[in-house]
Amino acid sequence: MSSLASRSLRQAARTAVRALPKAQAAPFSLLAARAAVASRATPTPSTTFTRGVKTLDFAGEKEVVYERSDWPLPKLQEYFKNDTLALIGYGSQGHGQGLNARDNGLNVIVGVRKDGESWRQAMEDGWVPGETLFPIEEAINRGTIIMNLLSDAAQSMTWPEISPLITKGKTLYFSHGFSVVFKEDTKVIPPTDVDVILVAPKGSGRTVRTLFKEGRGINSSIAIFQDVTGQAKEKAIALGVGIGSGYMYETTFEKEVYSDLYGERGVLMGGIQGMFLAQYKVLRANGHSPSEAFNETVEEATQSLFPLIGQYGMDYMYGACSTTARRGALDWAPVFEKANLPVFEKLYQSVKDGTETRKSLEFNSRKTYREDLAKELEEINNQEIWRAGKTVRSLRPDHKEEGQ
Numbered sequence: 547m548s549s550l551a552s553r554s555l556r557q558a559a560r561t562a563v564r565a566l567p568k569a570q571a572a573p574f575s576l577l578a579a580r581a582a583v584a585s586r587a588t589p590t591p592s593t594t595f596t597r598g599v600k601t602l603d604f605a606g607e608k609e610v611v612y613e614r615s616d617w618p619l620p621k622l623q624e625y626f627k628n629d630t631l632a633l634i635g636y637g638s639q640g641h642g643q644g645l646n647a648r649d650n651g652l653n654v655i656v657g658v659r660k661d662g663e664s665w666r667q668a669m670e671d672g673w674v675p676g677e678t679l680f681p682i683e684e685a686i687n688r689g690t691i692i693m694n695l696l697s698d699a700a701q702s703m704t705w706p707e708i709s710p711l712i713t714k715g716k717t718l719y720f721s722h723g724f725s726v727v728f729k730e731d732t733k734v735i736p737p738t739d740v741d742v743i744l745v746a747p748k749g750s751g752r753t754v755r756t757l758f759k760e761g762r763g764i765n766s767s768i769a770i771f772q773d774v775t776g777q778a779k780e781k782a783i784a785l786g787v788g789i790g791s792g793y794m795y796e797t798t799f800e801k802e803v804y805s806d807l808y809g810e811r812g813v814l815m816g817g818i819q820g821m822f823l824a825q826y827k828v829l830r831a832n833g834h835s836p837s838e839a840f841n842e843t844v845e846e847a848t849q850s851l852f853p854l855i856g857q858y859g860m861d862y863m864y865g866a867c868s869t870t871a872r873r874g875a876l877d878w879a880p881v882f883e884k885a886n887l888p889v890f891e892k893l894y895q896s897v898k899d900g901t902e903t904r905k906s907l908e909f910n911s912r913k914t915y916r917e918d919l920a921k922e923l924e925e926i927n928n929q930e931i932w933r934a935g936k937t938v939r940s941l942r943p944d945h946k947e948e949g950q
C-alpha cells in the first residue's frame with residue numbers, strides 16, 4: 547500500500563522517531579511513535595450508529611456489528627428472567643460461556659455425563675449436582691434454551707437421544723455451524739418447531755472467560771438457522787452478550803462453518819505448520835544450524851513480526867523493516883500467493899463438499915481417538931524444528947513450558 551495517506555503517516559512516524567532520545571529509537575519506538583501519530587493521520591472509518599448497533603465500512607463493504615452496550619445487565623436479566631440456559635457439555639466453551647452467563651446473573655445449568663471428566667470439572671467450578679449440574683437428559687428437560695456445546699463429533703453421536711427432548715417452545719443453540727450444515731453426515735436435523743441459533747466466539751473458551759473477566763469481551767459471530775418465534779435474532783444477540791461477547795458480527799450457519807474449517811486448516815494451523823516446516827527444511831538442507839533455521843523461521847515470526855502485523859497491519863511491517871528485507875518480501879509475496887492459491891482453492895472445496903467434515907467425524911468418533919491423536923502429536927513434537935524450538939524458547943527470560 548503506498549497511498550499518500552500512508553506515506554505521510556510513515557513520514558510522520560519517522561519524524562517522531564528521529565525526535566526521540568537515541569536509546570528509545572529501536573524498532574519498538576518506531577511503533578510507539580506511529581501509534582502516537584496514527585490517531586491524527588488515519589482517516590476515521592465511515593460509521594453509522596443506531597445505539598450500540600453499528601454499520602461499519604469494512605474495506606468498502608458495509609456490515610452491521612452488534613454491541614454489548616445495547617444490553618446492560620438489568621435488561622439482559624429481565625429478558626431471560628423466565629429462561630433456563632441448559633449448557634450441554636463442559637469443555638472449553640462450556641466452561642467459558644457457562645461461567646460468564648452465570649456471572650451475568652442468568653439462570654444457568656450444566657448437563658454432562660455423570661461422573662465423567664466434565665462432571666468433575668464442573669463441580670470444581672462451583673456447579674452443584676442436583677441444583678445446577680445434571681445428567682444431559684435431565685438438563686435438557688429442565689432447560690428452555692439448550693446450548694449444545696458437546697464436541698462436534700459427540701453432537702452427532704448423541705443426537706438420536708437428544709433430539710426428542712428438544713420440544714416446542716425451547717431454543718436450540720450451537721457455537722458452530724458444523725452439525726446442522728453437514729446434516730447428511732452428522733444426522734443432526736433440528737425439530738422444525740424451535741428457534742435454532744448460533745453464537746460462535748472467535749477464540750477458545752479460555753479466552754472467552756479471560757476477556758470477560760478483564761471487562762472486555764470476545765468477538766463472536768451470530769447466525770439464525772430457523773426462526774419460528776420471530777425473536778430468534780434478538781435472542782441470539784442477547785445470548786451473545788450473556789456468554790461474554792463484546793461485539794457480534796452477523797453471518798449464516800454455512801459461512802461460519804466454511805470459514806472456520808477453512809481457516810484452521812489453512813493459515814491458522816495447517817498452513818502455517820506446513821510453511822514453517824518447508825522453510826526450515828530448506829535452511830537445514832543448506833547447512834544452517836537448527837537454532838539458526840528455527841530463529842529465522844519461527845522465533846522471529848512469532849516474537850517480533852506477527853505481533854506487529856497484528857497490531858498495525860502488513861503495510862506497516864513493510865514500512866518498518868529494512869530496505870533489503872522490504873525489496874525481497876515485495877518481490878516474493880506474489881510468488882507465494884500464486885503457489886498457494888490452488889492449494890487454498892482445493893481446501894475450500896474440500897470443506898464445502900463435506901470431505902473435511904467426514905474425515906473429522908470418522909477420526910473423532912473412533913474408539914482409539916485419543917491414542918491415535920497422541921501418536922500424531924508426538925510425531926510433531928519429535929520433528930527437529932520443534933525440538934530445536936524448545937531449546938530456543940528456554941533462553942527467553944520469561945520462559946515457561948506448558949505444565950510448569
Ligand SMILES: NC(=O)c1ccc[n+]([C@@H]2O[C@H](COP(=O)([O-])OP(=O)(O)OC[C@H]3O[C@@H](n4cnc5c(N)ncnc54)[C@H](OP(=O)(O)O)[C@@H]3O)[C@@H](O)[C@H]2O)c1
Binds near residue numbers: 697
Ligand atoms: N474450543 C474452541 O476453541 C471453540 C471455539 C468456538 C466454537 N467452538 C465450538 O463449541 C462447541 C464445543 O466445543 P469445545 O471445544 O468446548 O468442546 P470439546 O472440548 O470438544 O467437548 C467436550 C465436551 O463434549 C463431551 N463429550 C464428548 N464425547 C461425548 C459423548 N460421547 N457423550 C457425551 N458427551 C461427550 C465432553 O464430556 P466428557 O468430559 O464427559 O467426555 C465435554 O463436556 C463445538 O461445537 C465447537 O466447534 C469451539
